[in-house]
Amino acid sequence: MRTGRGVSMAKRMNRREFVGMCATIVAGAIAAACKPSESPGASRPASETVAAAPTTTQPTAAPQQEKVTLLYWDGFGEEAAAVDDMVAAFNEAHPTIQVKRESQPNMREILKTALSAGTGPDIMYYDTGPGFAGVLAYAGLLLPLDEAYAQYGWNERIFHWAKERTVFGGKTYGIGHELEFIGVFYNKRIYSELGLAEPKTHDEYLAQCEKLKGAGYIPIAFSDQDKWPAGHMFSVFAGNIAGKDKLAKAISGEAPWNDPDFVQAIQTFFVDMNKAGYFIPDVNAVTYDDANSLFYSGKAATTITGSWMVEAYTDPETMSDPVGFFFYPSIGGKPIAPPAGLGSGYFVSKATKSPEGSFQFLDYLMSEEAAKIWLEELAKIPPLHIDLSKYNLSDLFRFCVEALQQHADEMGYNIDVLTPDNFNTMMFDGFQEVLNGTKTAQQQADDLEKAMQEAKAAGKVMDITP
Amino acid sequence: MQATSGSALRARTRGNASALRTAAMGYAFVLPAFALYLFFVIYPFFVSIYYSLTKWDGAQPVKQFVGLANYARFLSDRLVWQSLQHNVVWIILGTITPIAIGLFLGILLWSGARGIVFYRTVYFLPVVLSEVVIAIIWNWIYHPLMGALNLLLKGVGLGSLARGWLGDPGTALPALIVAAIWSYYGFCFVVIMAGLQNVNLELVEAATIDGANGWQRVVHVIIPELRHVLTMITAVTLIGGFNVFGIVFVMTQGGPGTATQVIATYMYRKAFQESEVGYGSALAVLMTALSLVASYIFIRLRERGEQ
DSSP: OHHHHHHHHHHHHHHHHHHHHHHHHHHHHHHHHHSOOOOTTOOOOHHHHHHHHHHHHOTTSOGGGSOEEEEEEESSOTTOHHHHHHHHHHHHHOTTEEEEEEEOTTHHHHHHHHHHTTOSOSEEEEOOSTTTHHHHHHTTOBOOOHHHHHHHTHHHHBOHHHHHTTEETTEEOEEEEEEEEEEEEEEHHHHHHTTOOOOSBHHHHHHHHHHHHHTTOEEEOOOOTTSHHHHHHHHHHHHHHHOHHHHHHHHTTSSOTTSHHHHHHHIIIIIIIHHTTOSOSSGGGSOHHHHHHHHHTTSEEEEEEEGGGHHHHTOTTTOOSOEEEEOOOBSTTOOOOOEEEEEEEEEEBTTOSOHHHHHHHHHHHTSHHHHHIIIIITOOBOSBOOOGGGSOOOHHHHHHHHHHHHHGGGOEEOGGGTSOHHHHHHHHHHHHHHHHTSSOHHHHHHHHHHHHHHHHHTTOOOOOOO | OHHHHHHHHHHHHHHHHHHHHHHHHHHHHHHHHHHHHIIIIIHHHHHHHHHTTEEOOSSOSOOEEOTTHHHHHHTTOHHHHHHHHHHHHHHHHHHHHHHHHHHHHHHHHHTTOSOHHHHHHHHHGGGGSOHHHHHHHHHHHHOTTTOHHHHHHHHTTOGGGOOOTTTSTTTHHHHHHHHHHHHHHHHHHHHHHHHHTTSOHHHHHHHHHTTOOHHHHIIIIIHHHTHHHHHHHHHHHHHHHHHOOHHHHHHTTTOSTTTTOOHHHHHHIIIIISOOHHHHHHHHHHHHHHHHHHHHHHHHHHHHHHO
């Protein structure tokens, strides 16, 4: 009996302890979950944040001596050591600011939620389009940078169009970065072997494709399993056929996408050139990376893609043959408008712990010191007026940077970074169907126009008309 | 009498106290898991229902209440119906085929084949692979230029059948389903093997003595003996068929065009790519409702059949 009671008591004690422990855990979890998060829209000035903590613990400490830690998200990857070097250099030069970099491969999925919850980064490198940064700006999650542009002299230093791409509702929210354009890269060895020269017209290029095909090469390393490459091709042909101004109007919802020029653009590339067999066979089943592999290995003679590929094309370990470049030539005697745009842009959260610290970090990223790293180590083109003679670049990359420095204003548009999401998803799906032959060029153009009208009605269209 | 009832009352009180303590201990054990379930499953589920009644881009602080407008939109959204159609095809082929393969292999090994452990391991191996790994493996198999399938077809003189399996709207969905079946039949096989251990051998022997052939023994004795196992696998597979996402997203992103779009990938597209969180939530609720209804109907039909 005694033993039994003793055991029973011990059990009861254990149960109580156990119940108590569970209750503590659950209460703690609930308390943590229910803890009101900081309002995402509430901006806290740096001075306030920096000063708040020390006043309670160390009343005598000077607030400016305290470090503020800023979280910075980008998509350059964990292996982008040069970006880490830039962050380290900034931190060293700014004892009161500590930038902590995190590379987020799935930024599109998590950024919106993180900022809304008040747990997102202070500084972010994110897509500039109306469906991305535009959504955040209109939701009041980003800090307008107009004053910072004036304060730090960015208006003079940064290309105005890189700034304009981040304007939403009349306010500037970011700095567009990673300038790029789309054109034709070609294998110089194959061109020399077949006695080909850079074409001056679309017809000349088609004749070259025919010759390349006859010689057993894939004329154009175009593939579309990833869907987005079609958007780039459409940008090239829409720019060269409809012209820069009409394209700008269509992107802004002021000209119809089923205009005959756009129908012709779709017909020319996605129907006629596809039927002629100039692309990789089974075009919808091959990825962009595989298409590049065919170009690297010399099985494909040309590829229409962006200047972001120059680093790979000039790396002898990746591609042994020399690579040349030309902008897609004139179609029917019309002026060319090669698509140019931005990779992404830098933005600051409205809830940043230190707006001033964030601006200083952006200022550093857009400095001459950082430009050297962007160009030489990362092969990314910053939106800055720079003296190229100071930098050690490959000939092909130098050509790309010079082209953007001197002619960016005359270039056309990369459509999908400027158009709304519903338009883009429709465009990408639709071009796969056109390539499959299950949709006509006219049907695709009509669907594009329908998607644009829906976006316009929802207020999601970006006005890029001059 | 009074003494007796007093002692009975005390005994009852002691019994009640003991029962209460036992119950409290039970609740204490359940509580942590239930709290997590409540927070990570039940709460988001009801929040999703609420979101489905709003127009919201996922970022705006204000969610505009629109009632059932998102659900009404299903009626005019061609892609919802197309996606549902693909889910139905997936459910039919993706449920029947792996169960049939699992049943066939299970009975084959159960009837005395050697090396059960080896085969069980080999067949189960794909089940432990993540969807992304499966997608990458099958992407290579289906690759139009260097994929094993096309090379095999060309090698045996059937080169005319070689194609871009994932880029052709006629073959993309079946190609995905084949990959999914490969990754899942091992699970069916292992569960059926476990179920076969409980099959009453006397019934099988009696059927054999009565002159039943192999097929008749399978259909009239073994399958009815496995009914509970098969019901469970079918219900789980049905739900999986409505929820399929990863393999489609990684291999085709719903393409070419929308040829392999299913409800889950369409929901992802709407909620995360087009910032229509309200409509995306309505699609998620639709997906959940269809899974529940289909499973309920199936289980009820099975129970009625047994009665």
